[in-house]
Amino acid sequence: MNRLMKPGARERETLLNSGLLSALGVESVTGMMEIAVIGNLPARQMLFREGEPADTLHCVLSGYVRVYKLDPDGREADVELYGPGDLIGASVVLDGGRYAATAQAAEPSLIARFDLKRVRELASRRPDLAVVLATALSAQLSKAFASLADDRLHTAPQRVARYLLTYCPQDGKAASFRLPYQKSLLAGKLGLAPEALSRAFSLLRNHGVNVRGRLVHIGDPEALRRV
Missing domain, CATH: 1.10.10.10 (Winged helix-like DNA-binding domain superfamily/Winged helix DNA-binding domain)
Incomplete structure (x- = not known):
């Protein structure tokens, strides 16, 4: 990712309208904005790879990010396509382990990054943020089940x-x-x-x-x- 910087007025507006921040109270929004940094991700550049330590929460501000799994033979299976306002992989907030898939820019994208340790610290003090993160995880799980059913049916x-x-x-x-x-x-x-x-x-x-x-x-x- 190119040089990271603090969000400008346009990026702040996109973040405020995202599923992550739109449901938060003023204090939680302020706290998340304080730890947010943004960077450009050129097309086909990796955001993170499967198995790497999960230390960052990502939110797409513009463009699309493709998340996929690799099998031992190198074949790819798409998991999800994330667009503007989407939170990528909310599960890392809870499990704190390693990224479960690989994320790659499908086109030039602008990404907001939040240090995961600081997000957890803030969520421990701000119940509204904890609820929003849990809701995002639940929504992504429900979407995964729906996608699996769609494939089968x-x-x-x-x-x-x-x-x-x-x-x-x-x-x-x-x-x-x-x-x-x-x-x-x-x-x-x-x-x-x-x-x-x-x-x-x-x-x-x-x-x-x-x-x-x-x-x-x-x-x-x-x-x-x-x-």
Whole structure:
């Protein structure tokens, strides 16, 4: 990570609106801001590696960070894709051991860093911070369970359809939008190989989905819901 510095006005605003700080009282916000430092993470640079001592809590301010696991043969399995406002790996606050996965910038990103020892010390005095950290951990665990169930219960086209529908209005009208990140990242997020994602997009053409690069047009969201 490039040179670390204290958050400026824009970074402070992003932090204040993040899931980590938005629910805190004034004293806890002040305490977290005092220990926060920020730094730029170039695309593909590692934030931390699996097995390294966990000494820092991270919050994404801009860009996306890909978290993945490696098997002994060097194959990668995506765990999560974190975007602006997301807290990366809340579990390290409690277990205090080593990072359980590897984190890498998917694109140029701005990251806020909090010294983990100081976060724990502050949480021991500030119940609202302890509750927020526990809530973040619970939310990430629930999301992991939901992702596991989605992998078990739905085919690749169904997973892609469910993701695309999150961008569609509830009134059932046609929708056009741009994917927030490259298709390779979307594939990992959905637990698919890139070629499986391409095949799913091809199959979904029959359900009114037209994809050009990162631009997506859905002509009939109701048809997509029936996939």
